[in-house]
Amino acid sequence: MDESVRRRQGRSFGSVADVYERSRPGYPEAAVRWLVGTDGPARVVDLAAGTGRLTEQLVNLGHFVVAVEPSAQMIDKLTRRIRRGVAAVQANAEAIPLRTARSDALVVGQAFHWFDTGPALHEIARVVKTGGMFGLVWNIRDESVPWVRRLSTILSTGGDNSEGLVEAVDDSRLFRDIEVAEFRLWQQLDKDSLLALASSRSYVATLPPGDRQEILAKVGRLYDVTARQPDGLVMPYKTMCYRAEVR
Structure with missing residues (x-):
């Protein structure tokens, strides 16, 4: 993807904060536990936290979460839905305004591909304690299903x-012992929620209005032509998780 296109699409999420919040799924609880690497209370940074899907799950597991997010609209949604156990900071991944080696773990949900990888990895390694966990997670639509x-x-x-991004983590030599785990997730969808999910995609959000309506x-x-009424559709996901210790 061209760098200017990547940046434009990455900045588009603030404009669709409402639809993003109501349409995007969370993550399997087992996946969230695995990413952090500890069941005990920890100080966890949720980088590019969006509207707080992952943040909320981390708080519910007993962690104190620092949610770092560049979009003011997204932060507003996050702080309205999560009242306790979280501090929200407006900032980019490439310049995290947190003290060095004070966090037990840092996780990124569905966003690492938007970062400027080199500077972001150095910032991540700086804010997490030595031996602390860096976790990445993506919900990936299971395209073995024909309608998906x-x-x-x-x-x-x-x-x-x-x-390509996991290799970049390894090549940085800032982390060690990269582990991989896969989980499963299913999202129940009616027509409105499928349209909302499509609208929240960066590619769709940045299209001219006419093209967006056509999509x-x-x-x-x-x-x-696909849904069985009144059951709707079930979107299957593979939840791909990666974690590595900070050197």
Whole structure:
């Protein structure tokens, strides 16, 4: 992806904060526990926290969370839904305004591919204690299901956003012992929630209005010919997780 396109799409999420909050799924609890690497209370940074899906799950597991997010609109949604156990900071991954080696773990949900990888990795390694955990997670649509594969074609998106990035973590030599785990997740969808999910994609959010409406019309038709009424659709995901200790 061209760098200017990547940055424009990465900045688009603030404009769709409402639809993002109501449409994006969370993560399997087992995956969240695995990412942090400890069941005991920890100080965890949720980097690029968005509206706080992952933040809320971390808080519910007993951790104190520092949610770092560049979008003011996203932070507003996060702080309205999570009242306790979290501190919110508006900042980018490449310049995290936290003290050195004060956090037990740092996690990134569905966002590491938007970072400027080199500077972000150095900041992550700086704020986490030696031996602390750095975790990455992506929910990836399971395109072995035919209707999901057609949806990805309509949205011009698909595949694994972690591709090449885990190697960058290893190549940085800032972390050791990269581990991989896969979990499963299913999201129940009616027509409105499928359209909202499509609308929250960065590619769709940055299209001209006419093109965006054309894409959403195709998504709506896909739902109409695929869904069993009144059950709707179930979106299957592979939740891909990676973690490594800070050297």
